[in-house]
Amino acid sequence: MADDLVNVQIDGTWHQFPKGTRMIEACRQAGVEVPHYCYHPKLSSPGNCRMCLVEMGMPPRPKPGEELTRDEDGRLPIQWMPRPVIACANTVSENLGIRTESALTKSCREGVMELLLINHPLDCPICDQAGECRLQEFSVEHGTGGSRFREDKVKKPKNVDIGPRVRLDDERCIMCSRCIRFTAEVADDPVLGFTERGSHTTLAVHPGRRLENNYSLNTVDICPVGALTSTDFRFQMRVWFLKEIESICTGCGRGCNTEVSSREGSILRQTPRENNEVNSTWMCDRGRLDFHYVNSEARLTQPLLKGSEGHRAVSWKIAVKTLADNLAGFESSKIAIIASARLTNEDLYLVRRLAQQLGVKELDVIARLGEDDGYLVAADRNPNSRGAALVLGLDSEPGSRVCGIRRDIESGKIAALLAIGEDLTSPEAGFSPALLSQLEFLGQIHHTANSTADAAAVVLPGATSFEKSGSMVNVTGRLQRLAPVVPLPGEAREDWVILRDLLQALDGGNGAGSSDEVFSLLAQEVSAFEGRTLAGISPLGEVLLETGETVPLLEREKERIAKGEIVG
Amino acid sequence: MALVVRRPQLKWWEKIYLPVIAKGLVITMRHFIRTLTGRTKVTMQYPEEKWNDQLPEHYRGAPALVTDEQDRERCVACQLCEFICPPRAITIIPEEIPSEDKWAKVEKRPRAFNIDMIRCIYCGLCEEVCPEQAIFLRKDYAITGESRAEMVHDKARLYEIGGRRVGLVNKWNDLK
Numbered sequence: 001m002a003d004d005l006v007n008v009q010i011d012g013t014w015h016q017f018p019k020g021t022r023m024i025e026a027c028r029q030a031g032v033e034v035p036h037y038c039y040h041p042k043l044s045s046p047g048n049c050r051m052c053l054v055e056m057g058m059p060p061r062p063k064p065g066e067e068l069t070r071d072e073d074g075r076l077p078i079q080w081m082p083r084p085v086i087a088c089a090n091t092v093s094e095n096l097g098i099r100t101e102s103a104l105t106k107s108c109r110e111g112v113m114e115l116l117l118i119n120h121p122l123d124c125p126i127c128d129q130a131g132e133c134r135l136q137e138f139s140v141e142h143g144t145g146g147s148r149f150r151e152d153k154v155k156k157p158k159n160v161d162i163g164p165r166v167r168l169d170d171e172r173c174i175m176c177s178r179c180i181r182f183t184a185e186v187a188d189d190p191v192l193g194f195t196e197r198g199s200h201t202t203l204a205v206h207p208g209r210r211l212e213n214n215y216s217l218n219t220v221d222i223c224p225v226g227a228l229t230s231t232d233f234r235f236q237m238r239v240w241f242l243k244e245i246e247s248i249c250t251g252c253g254r255g256c257n258t259e260v261s262s263r264e265g266s267i268l269r270q271t272p273r274e275n276n277e278v279n280s281t282w283m284c285d286r287g288r289l290d291f292h293y294v295n296s297e298a299r300l301t302q303p304l305l306k307g308s309e310g311h312r313a314v315s316w317k318i319a320v321k322t323l324a325d326n327l328a329g330f331e332s333s334k335i336a337i338i339a340s341a342r343l344t345n346e347d348l349y350l351v352r353r354l355a356q357q358l359g360v361k362e363l364d365v366i367a368r369l370g371e372d373d374g375y376l377v378a379a380d381r382n383p384n385s386r387g388a389a390l391v392l393g394l395d396s397e398p399g400s401r402v403c404g405i406r407r408d409i410e411s412g413k414i415a416a417l418l419a420i421g422e423d424l425t426s427p428e429a430g431f432s433p434a435l436l437s438q439l440e441f442l443g444q445i446h447h448t449a450n451s452t453a454d455a456a457a458v459v460l461p462g463a464t465s466f467e468k469s470g471s472m473v474n475v476t477g478r479l480q481r482l483a484p485v486v487p488l489p490g491e492a493r494e495d496w497v498i499l500r501d502l503l504q505a506l507d508g509g510n511g512a513g514s515s516d517e518v519f520s521l522l523a524q525e526v527s528a529f530e531g532r533t534l535a536g537i538s539p540l541g542e543v544l545l546e547t548g549e550t551v552p553l554l555e556r557e558k559e560r561i562a563k564g565e566i567v568g
Numbered sequence: 569m570a571l572v573v574r575r576p577q578l579k580w581w582e583k584i585y586l587p588v589i590a591k592g593l594v595i596t597m598r599h600f601i602r603t604l605t606g607r608t609k610v611t612m613q614y615p616e617e618k619w620n621d622q623l624p625e626h627y628r629g630a631p632a633l634v635t636d637e638q639d640r641e642r643c644v645a646c647q648l649c650e651f652i653c654p655p656r657a658i659t660i661i662p663e664e665i666p667s668e669d670k671w672a673k674v675e676k677r678p679r680a681f682n683i684d685m686i687r688c689i690y691c692g693l694c695e696e697v698c699p700e701q702a703i704f705l706r707k708d709y710a711i712t713g714e715s716r717a718e719m720v721h722d723k724a725r726l727y728e729i730g731g732r733r734v735g736l737v738n739k740w741n742d743l744k
Contacts, residue, residue, distance in 0.1 A: 124646075125646035125648070125700055152743065235664050235676050237662075238647045
């Protein structure tokens, strides 16, 4: 493919790039950052911010009959152009020269920064973007540090409610149009646009419409300044206090890669992390905001036993022993276990061991089906259905035996039930409190108080997906890692720890000391996981199953890359 | 290189020290008489009497929040003081100013602003870093309390110590 490579000089050093590479991407690959606002690799490039202006040069056009002399490396001389060009929308060509540090480039950047800041309110002390603001960063790196503007700044609408989850401050907007392009090109909900002209240009939402699609918060991520801010995160915490940990979203089977930000043990926001095999750089609002339950008052913090006067807190040792003794007291055919496809593979592996130990045949998870929205949200709303089917060795569709278990409870064939990570009275599970009261014994492991726990004789406090380490398999068969973001509340424990202790109490102990060890045991027993380790899973995950399923949003992005509309 | 220190050559009357002792006694007697006649005051009746009027202008006492000419709280909860504070004495919980408030255009204020005076080291970095001129070190130095909780200055207490401060830059004026 050597024919497709062209030689490009960047700041005096020669590099090779494929033909058609944008100048800005070529510079990035060469390790030179060109400052930019409007350019985004996943969106079209209108070239309107002018921040990425660089000096460009090409070989001079020879006079008729004149031959250009090549130097010893075969390079032609470069004639520098008197005017700068934008690096985001121009592509590289043979013998092209780019200067990103020349006097012309520097003066262009200083000029653009000064003009961008003319009408900027400079309200960084109250702006949520402060600390991760491109305007702040480039002002320090490329600005002059002062303004020659003595007139009054243009007044624009502030704190505009443009949608349920996004707030707009027009004075901070630098008219890069990233949000407009995102809503039009990716979310297919073109509700944003510019009105007025010149320095009065204002970002506005179409009259009678609102920015309320399920992907609206991505505009907040891509906004280089504080013009669009998240209502949920508004004034919660300055970003420099946040501890950011890479994890995955467990809102549906897609398993979008995320970065979870917390401070002092409470989660404050969740943002998407780039993974071009799963979620590109986007994420849905529903999944993104689905973390508030972690800080909920209803979290279970102590093991509970039900007595004549309701539940009372007991020690872990007593609670686990009571649960083990109760389960062991039933014939294996009278016990059913309902696990959850929201558990990690490690948790599910120990559920499988528990079922083997007790000889339980009635084992299933609760299915959660919704509709595929044609972007990122998968029809399967469980994050680990594929993992559950693999690890538990379910021979039928996950969730298909739940109906039978309900019938067996009614007929009295099943007398003891253990629910792990599921509230059985939820609409998806469909167990009525009356049905649960027919059981002789009900035990539950769950992170939050619920009506199943109300009915359960033993309740053990588990962990949410933000508090445990482990792995999950998404709908496209990708094995991804989950990271603990915040510490567990009270005495709650990770589910695999509870299940290990329960197994030990039933004399089936395996002595696993960490989720890594549980994964290794799983890898020995389930062939699909063979040869893998938990720590070895790359931060972007790895393909475990070839399912042939595609992500609609990614397919459209690939088409646009092929057409050259976006860089990708 | 060794440095030779020349000792002074003392005269004989200097060597017996008596004239110097007499000179010292005169000074002592002068102070004794001034104290007896009440012209010199030695003991300060602390805590009834305090140092306040003798403290220099740059004295760094307890940090406090101030309001401006229109009694607007100057603090916008940017949390820079919380970030810079070396002993982590400051805790701020920000909140949005409700739209019906007179100063709604400022958008943000602290819901809670606590300074743990057991932790505070009076370094003055909070005052230096404040972009809104909202926190100042005052001359209060005798911060006492009977419990740890009492030693935490909350927002109300901080405004009580700080009071109103005029003549500062008013960023949030009518134009803005």
